[in-house]
Amino acid sequence: PYTGPSAAEILSKRKEYLSPSMFYFYNKPLNIVDGRMQYLFDEKGRRYLDAFGGIATVCCGHCHPDVVNAIVDQTKRLQHSTILYLNRAIADFAEALANKLPGNLKVVFFTNSGTEANELAMMMARLYTGCHDIISLRNAYHGNAAGTMGATAQSNWKFNVIQSGVHHAINPDPYRGVFGSEGEKYAKDVQDLIQFGTSGNIAGFISEATQASPSIFIPSFQLFIIYGVGGIVELAPGYLPAAYSTIKKAGGLCIADEVQAGFARTGSHFWGFENHGVVPDIVTMAKGIGNGIPLGAVVTTPEIAEVLTRRSYFNTFGGNPVCTAAGLAVLKVIEKEKLQDNAFVVGSYLKERLTALKDKYDLIGDVRGRGLMLGVELVTDHELKTPAKLETLHVMDQMKEIGVLVGKGGFYGNVFRITPPLCFSMEDADFLVDAMDYTMSKM
Numbered sequence: 188p189y190t191g192p193s194a195a196e197i198l199s200k201r202k203e204y205l206s207p208s209m210f211y212f213y214n215k216p217l218n219i220v221d222g223r224m225q226y227l228f229d230e231k232g233r234r235y236l237d238a239f240g241g242i243a244t245v246c247c248g249h250c251h252p253d254v255v256n257a258i259v260d261q262t263k264r265l266q267h268s269t270i271l272y273l274n275r276a277i278a279d280f281a282e283a284l285a286n287k288l289p290g291n292l293k294v295v296f297f298t299n300s301g302t303e304a305n306e307l308a309m310m311m312a313r314l315y316t317g318c319h320d321i322i323s324l325r326n327a328y329h330g331n332a333a334g335t336m337g338a339t340a341q342s343n344w345k346f347n348v349i350q351s352g353v354h355h356a357i358n359p360d361p362y363r364g365v366f367g368s369e370g371e372k373y374a375k376d377v378q379d380l381i382q383f384g385t386s387g388n389i390a391g392f393i394s395e396a397t398q399a400s401p402s403i404f405i406p407s408f409q410l411f412i413i414y415g416v417g418g419i420v421e422l423a424p425g426y427l428p429a430a431y432s433t434i435k436k437a438g439g440l441c442i443a444d445e446v447q448a449g450f451a452r453t454g455s456h457f458w459g460f461e462n463h464g465v466v467p468d469i470v471t472m473a474k475g476i477g478n479g480i481p482l483g484a485v486v487t488t489p490e491i492a493e494v495l496t497r498r499s500y501f502n503t504f505g506g507n508p509v510c511t512a513a514g515l516a517v518l519k520v521i522e523k524e525k526l527q528d529n530a531f532v533v534g535s536y537l538k539e540r541l542t543a544l545k546d547k548y549d550l551i552g553d554v555r556g557r558g559l560m561l562g563v564e565l566v567t568d569h570e571l572k573t574p575a576k577l578e579t580l581h582v583m584d585q586m587k588e589i590g591v592l593v594g595k596g597g598f599y600g601n602v603f604r605i606t607p608p609l610c611f612s613m614e615d616a617d618f619l620v621d622a623m624d625y626t627m628s629k630m
């Protein structure tokens with residue numbers, strides 16, 4: 188049994204000693220003390236079905252024994268930075284990772300986070316092309332350092348500091364976007380941005396394949412109300428191929444941010460971009476890559492990777508043996524447990540059941556996503572698509588009481604984000620939908 192401090196004590200320490208920018212879910216935040224596959228346990232031992240997976244960071248399952256063993260074994264042997272000496276862990280994982288990518292995407296650089304990976308990718312595109320301008324999508328989240336905050340396109344995530352050279356293209360959002368599902372029409376905006384906002388040549392384009400974008404939170408010292416960006420927006424079909432072709436014509440490189448959509452999450456493919464039939468020049472990843480361990484990576488072609496040899500460049504902890512041992516174990520688990528197939532089968536079933544729920548409740552305006560990366564948008568009026576903000580908060584809170592944790596996002600904070608560990612089962616899918624159904628039936 189848990190003998191540590193209570194949730195209230197931890198909360199009060201957080202308030203006193205941690206940054207006031209930190210936020211949490213629920214009016215009464217949970218004190219999570221254990222994790223086991225798709226379940227989390229609070230201080231009283233109460234079990235929750237985790238349908239958010241720490242924002243898609245947990246791909247194999249919480250504390251998956253194979254990943255834990257790999258981490259423990261490597262930690263006992265050696266924890267070191269990757270610079271200066273050789274060690275097999277980084278080389279073995281780089282090889283395994285490169286083998287998962289198409290084309291000539293064969294050179295890996297490890298980082299500690301998604302932000303670092305995207306910063307590096309954007310810098311490489313700028314160095315390679317000799318241009319500064321980058322295009323990203325409105326509503327996107329790509330990180331919170333100077334460059335990536337520029338690529339992030341939502342005022343609530345953007346501090347008023349210099350973020351030069353990024354232009355934000357119209358978000359090809361099939362539900363709320365002006366052109367509906369006509370991807371090529373949105374892509375025209377990319378051409379316009381290049382023509383009217385740049386010299387005609389650009390460094391590149393960065394986007395997710397399915398826009399996950401984290402929720403926006405009012406920090407924890409304030410009232411708990413969340414609003415957010417993105418909300419599992421599937422880019423309109425045809426958008427990425429058309430945008431990529433426009434970018435290439437302007438001399439730019441295409442960067443795929445696979446921080447959330449990668450690592451088998453979309454089910455039909457290992458990488459999100461594969462759903463759109465495109466091959467990027469640079470792929471960035473984090474979150475699921477280490478099943479919760481701080482790890483990120485940039486994968487690109489040998490030709491583009493060359494740019495980093497112009498100066499010295501290193502990352503002290505990026506790709507250290509402990510993290511890369513975890514990464515290799517994650518790839519093996521995905522393979523061994525057929526987690527991509529599971530994401531496809533369970534995700535399709537879950538989406539089907541959620542879609543049936545949409546027919547039952549007017550409150551649900553849209554159900555979208557692929558595999559185990561799904562969004563459920565709540566509206567009070569289907570015609571006007573009026574965001575049902577308070578209803579979303581209420582349902583989320585009630586589902587927690589039943590024992591199901593879902594995420595929340597969307598520009599108005601009215602979208603459930605469902606990104607569970609990929610070991611999620613059919614029974615879990617049923618439990619999640621039944622909990623949502625029951626909660627909505629009582630409203």
Ligand code: PMP
Nearest residue numbers: 300301302328329330401446473
């Ligand atoms: N890209 C995407 C799509 C993300 O969702 C996030 C984080 N939510 C990041 C980049 C940044 O990753 P990190 O928080 O590890 O820096």
